Every structure is written in C-alpha cells, then in structure tokens.
Amino acid sequence: MSGHDCDITLTVNGERVTERVDARQTLVDFLRDDLILTGSHVGCEHGVCGACTVRVDGVLVRGCLMLAAQCDGAHVETIEGVSDLGEIADLQAAFEKRNALQCGFCTPGMLLTAQELLARGGVPSRETIREQISGNYCRCTGYQAIVDAIESVAQTRAGAKR
Amino acid sequence: MKPAPFAYAKAKSLDHAIALLAHPDGEARLLAGGQSLMATLNMRLSAPKLLIDLNGIAGLAGIAVKNGAVEIGAMTRHAEAERSPDIARHAPLIALAMPHIGHSAIRNRGTLGGSIAFADPAAELPACLLALGGEVDIAGPNGTRTVKADDFFKGLFETALGAADVLTTIRLPAATNDTRVGFAEYARRHGDYAMVGLAASARAAGQRLAGVRLAYFGVGNVPVRAKAAEAALADGSIDDAVMALATDLAPSGDVQATGATKVHLAGVLLRRAAKQLTETRP
Ligand SMILES: Cc1cc2nc3c(=O)[nH]c(=O)nc-3n(C[C@H](O)[C@H](O)[C@H](O)COP(=O)(O)OP(=O)(O)OC[C@H]3O[C@@H](n4cnc5c(N)ncnc54)[C@H](O)[C@@H]3O)c2cc1C
Ligand code: FES
Ligand code: FES
Numbered sequence: 001m002s003g004h005d006c007d008i009t010l011t012v013n014g015e016r017v018t019e020r021v022d023a024r025q026t027l028v029d030f031l032r033d034d035l036i037l038t039g040s041h042v043g044c045e046h047g048v049c050g051a052c053t054v055r056v057d058g059v060l061v062r063g064c065l066m067l068a069a070q071c072d073g074a075h076v077e078t079i080e081g082v083s084d085l086g087e088i089a090d091l092q093a094a095f096e097k098r099n100a101l102q103c104g105f106c107t108p109g110m111l112l113t114a115q116e117l118l119a120r121g122g123v124p125s126r127e128t129i130r131e132q133i134s135g136n137y138c139r140c141t142g143y144q145a146i147v148d149a150i151e152s153v154a155q156t157r158a159g160a161k162r
Numbered sequence: 163m164k165p166a167p168f169a170y171a172k173a174k175s176l177d178h179a180i181a182l183l184a185h186p187d188g189e190a191r192l193l194a195g196g197q198s199l200m201a202t203l204n205m206r207l208s209a210p211k212l213l214i215d216l217n218g219i220a221g222l223a224g225i226a227v228k229n230g231a232v233e234i235g236a237m238t239r240h241a242e243a244e245r246s247p248d249i250a251r252h253a254p255l256i257a258l259a260m261p262h263i264g265h266s267a268i269r270n271r272g273t274l275g276g277s278i279a280f281a282d283p284a285a286e287l288p289a290c291l292l293a294l295g296g297e298v299d300i301a302g303p304n305g306t307r308t309v310k311a312d313d314f315f316k317g318l319f320e321t322a323l324g325a326a327d328v329l330t331t332i333r334l335p336a337a338t339n340d341t342r343v344g345f346a347e348y349a350r351r352h353g354d355y356a357m358v359g360l361a362a363s364a365r366a367a368g369q370r371l372a373g374v375r376l377a378y379f380g381v382g383n384v385p386v387r388a389k390a391a392e393a394a395l396a397d398g399s400i401d402d403a404v405m406a407l408a409t410d411l412a413p414s415g416d417v418q419a420t421g422a423t424k425v426h427l428a429g430v431l432l433r434r435a436a437k438q439l440t441e442t443r444p
Contacts, residue, residue, distance in 0.1 A: 003169050003170070004167060004168075004169050006170055006172075023167075023168055023169055023170035023213070024164065024165045024168055024170075024203075025202070026200070029164075030401060040404055043320065045201075045204045046200075046201035046204055046205060047200070047201050047264075050265070057242075059270045059271075060266060060267045060270055061270055061271050062268070062271070062310060062443065064200070064204065065196050065197055065200040065201060065204075065271065066169065066196060066200070066271070067193075067196075067213075069170045070170075070193075070196075070215060086347070088348075116266060117266075117358055127316075130352075131261075131352055132266060134265055134352040134353045135264065135265025135266065135267060135268065136265075146418065158178070158204055
C-alpha cells in the first residue's frame with residue numbers, strides 16, 4: 001500500500017468497516033468525521049491533552065498521533081463501544097456521583113485512561129492514579145474529584161473480588 | 163492543525179524501507195511510534211512527501227541479552243522496555259529512566275529507536291545511551307555499520323544517521339555485579355521533557371567508583387558528558403564534582419530556566435545520582 005489514498009478494513013467497536021482514507025487523516029479525525037463517533041475529542045493535536053485517547057488492539061493510544069491508514073486490520077475501541085459493553089459503567093457512575101466532570105470535554109479520554117490502570121487490578125495509590133492521568137488535561141475540575149472517583153472504583157472492584 | 167498532504171507506504175522489510183527512503187521526488191520520513199513525528203506534522207513544522215511506516219516489519223522489535231550485551235530492537239515500544247524483566251536486570255539505567263518518558267499512552271506507541279534517532283536534547287534515552295557507553299546499528303544503502311554513542315549525537319536533532327539510513331538496534335553493555343547506575347531529572351510536571359536531567363553509570367572498585375560517566379540532558383544541543391565532574395567523582399569528592407559542573411556545562415537559558423538555574427539544578431541532580439551510584443545493588 002502506497003499513495004495518498006489508502007483502503008483500510010478494520011473493526012471499530014466490534015463492527016467491520018471498510019473505507020478509503022486520505023493518508024494524512026489521523027485516526028481521531030477518521031472516527032469523528034467519517035464514522036461520526038464524536039465521543040473522542042480533538043484538543044491539542046500534538047499528544048499533550050489526552051482528549052483523543054482511544055484503544056487500538058487493546059492498547060491505549062493517542063488518536064491524533066496515529067494515522068487512520070495505519071489501522072488497516074486493527075481493532076479500534078472508542079468511548080462509545082466501551083460504554084455500550086458496560087465495561088466502565090461503575091466508573092462512569094462514580095464520575096457522575098462525585099462531579100468528576102463539568103464540561104465533559106476531557107471525560108472520554110480520562111475514563112479510558114483510568115480504566116487502563118484499573119484493569120491491572122488492586123487499589124493503586126492516589127500518587128499512582130495522578131501519574132496515570134498526568135497526560136490527560138482537565139480545565140474544569142481541578143482533578144481532585146477525578147482521583148476520588150477512580151480511587152473509589154478501585155476500592156469497590158477490589159472489594160467485590162474478595 | 164492538520165498535516166500537509168503526504169503519501170503513506172507500509173514497509174514490508176528493512177530493505178524495502180531503505181529503498182523507499184531513496185524516494186526521488188522529495189523528502190521521505192520513517193514513521194516509528196509517531197509520538198514525535200506526528201506532532202511535528204500536525205503542527206506543520208515538517209512536511210515530508212512520503213511517510214514510510216516501520217510498524218509492519220518483522221524482527222525490528224524485541225529485547226535480547228547476548229555476549230554480555232543487551233540488544234534492543236529499534237521498534238521496541240517504551241512500554242515493553244518498562245515492563246521487561248531483562249531490562250530491569252541487565253539495563254537498570256533504562257528501567258529507571260522509562261517512567262519519566264511522557265505518559266502511559268505515549269509509552270504504548272513510542273519506540274526506543276525513534277527516541278534515539280529523533281535525539282531531542284531534553285530526552286532521557288539519548289543520555290542513557292551515552293552514560294552507558296552503548297552503540298547503535300545502522301542499516302543503509304551501503305550495508306550496515308555500528309556507531310558508538312560518543313560519536314552518534316552531532317548537533318540539535320542531528321545524528322550520525324544519513325537520509326537513507328534506518329537505526330535497527332541499540333546495544334548496551336549488560337550490567338554486572340559491579341555496575342552502578344543513577345538517574346535523576348527535574349521537570350515541572352510528570353511526563354514533561356526535563357528542564358535538566360542526568361543519567362549516570364560507574365563501576366564499583368572497592369570503596370571507590372571507576373569508569374564514571376555522567377550524561378546530562380536539557381543543557382545543550384545534544385546530551386553532554388560532564389567529564390571534569392566524572393573525574394572528581396572518581397576521586398571521591400562529590401563537592402568537587404558539583405563545582406566542576408560550572409566548567410563542564412554551559413547551558414543557555416530557555417523558556418523554563420536561565421542557564422545559571424540549570425547549572426544549579428545539575429548540581430542538585432548530581433548529588434542525588436551520586437547517592438544512587440554509591441548504593442550497593444540489591
Ligand atoms: C505528550 C508527549 C510527551 C512526551 N514526553 C517525552 C519525554 O518526557 N521524554 C522523551 O524522551 N520523549 C517524550 N516524548 C516523545 C516520545 O518518547 C517519542 O516516542 C520519541 O521521542 C520518538 O519515538 P517514536 O517511536 O514515537 O518516533 P517517531 O515520532 O515515529 O519518529 C521520530 C523521528 O525519528 C525518526 N526515526 C524513527 N525511527 C527511526 C529509525 N528506526 N531509524 C531512523 N530514524 C527513525 C523519524 O523519521 C522521525 O524523524 C513525548 C511525546 C509526547 C507526545
Ligand atoms: S488531541 Fe490528541 S492528545 Fe490532544
Ligand atoms: S470536565 Fe471540562 S475539561 Fe475536564
């Protein structure tokens with residue numbers, strides 16, 4: 001495959017998608033503009049804010065620093081798919097309960113980033129939680145409520161397992 | 163912003179990548195983790211005509227310990243090195259540095275080869291390579307060659323890599339019982355590039371240190387060896403070593419700090435790293 005137009009076939013939130021994309025189109029623009037999955041947001045477009053965070057083949061990545069053309073054959077998951085599966089329903093409820101979002105612009109990326117840490121199991125320290133979300137900017141909440149929400153879910157999940 | 167138009171090609175092999183780099187009608191660039199390159203494209207700081215994706219090439223990633231060396235494939239992700247028991251045991255300096263690089267999502271994609279090829283003067287890994295006296299293998303149109311860390315970093319974002327070269331392997335001396343390493347950096351926020359950082363290695367020789375190598379980052383156009391401080395530390399005086407930094411380093415100020423502040427911070431970091439160097443290995 002070489003050129004300005006790239007034909008890609010990938011799985012997005014469990015559904016097979018075949019599209020022709022411009023080589024320079026980023027993954028997050030492809031998701032938002034072509035597939036109308038607008039839950040992933042576009043902030044800085046240089047990897048700093050974390051608003052565009054999605055999963056590719058199970059791994060958390062920046063949607064603005066990957067090309068759609070690179071996702072041929074990949075499994076992409078966005079906040080829409082992860083929400084529908086109920087994987088983070090408890091985390092979403094905790095964010096709402098603790099006012100861990102105000103405008104919500106950072107929230108999809110924040111949730112997926114938190115889930116990456118929570119999926120490793122155990123109850124991480126607040127320090128570890130802060131480190132994990134250090135690449136996700138929130139201009140509204142001041143982070144305290146976000147750390148509270150993530151910590152409470154870790155505790156509940158660990159308790160539920162015992 | 164969005165990148166200027168370019169064509170995209172997925173390299174099938176190392177030879178294919180090298181052949182594509184000889185792209186006749188304009189600049190071609192290799193795409194590794196994209197965590198530096200994509201950002202510069204999005205900001206239109208660079209506008210190559212062709213991107214050559216290294217991600218599909220088999221055999222360019224992986225960590226192996228052989229013949230007293232740790233060999234790291236260029237396409238090994240930061241996250242893989244961070245979790246690797248081989249890195250923790252045989253290249254402990256890299257293990258210390260890894261958590262300071264960006265954030266989890268960045269480390270999931272970014273590669274060790276990309277980081278060293280990019281040679282950001284404030285980046286951790288180029289300084290680690292220099293502190294360990296490592297080397298890199300480079301493949302190009304005329305075959306392969308090996309370049310020592312001391313000869314690799316040439317200038318601001320400039321290395322021994324030519325326009326049609328691919329960095330394939332990073333080779334570090336494997337740690338022995340005598341190996342001592344230290345790492346310290348100062349950054350405003352977790353995951354930021356350092357204002358000043360230090361990667362250090364030495365050999366324990368009785369109560370003293372030998373073969374001290376101090377590689378600073380964030381203090382010049384390239385990672386910088388502090389050779390007078392190295393000698394002072396080998397002589398056993400941390401105070402003299404900190405004093406010597408005034409002759410070793412001549413950082414210019416940037417948006418974050420003046421040159422004088424950077425030299426001061428370099429001294430603070432040296433005391434931290436020296437403490438780590440003199441601790442026995444667990
Ligand atoms: C928000 C954010 C924070 C970051 N923080 C840090 C940090 O604190 N410290 C740090 O060190 N880095 C940091 N980075 C950068 C990150 O470590 C990059 O992954 C790394 O610098 C480049 O590696 P890459 O694989 O992504 O390379 P790419 O971005 O794909 O490529 C970078 C350059 O190297 C060239 N190149 C890549 N691979 C090769 C090869 N094998 N042979 C020859 N040339 C090659 C490319 O052509 C390009 O010019 C950060 C990035 C972001 C987005
Ligand atoms: S838009 Fe991708 S990190 Fe900000
Ligand atoms: S809730 Fe507004 S940016 Fe986080």
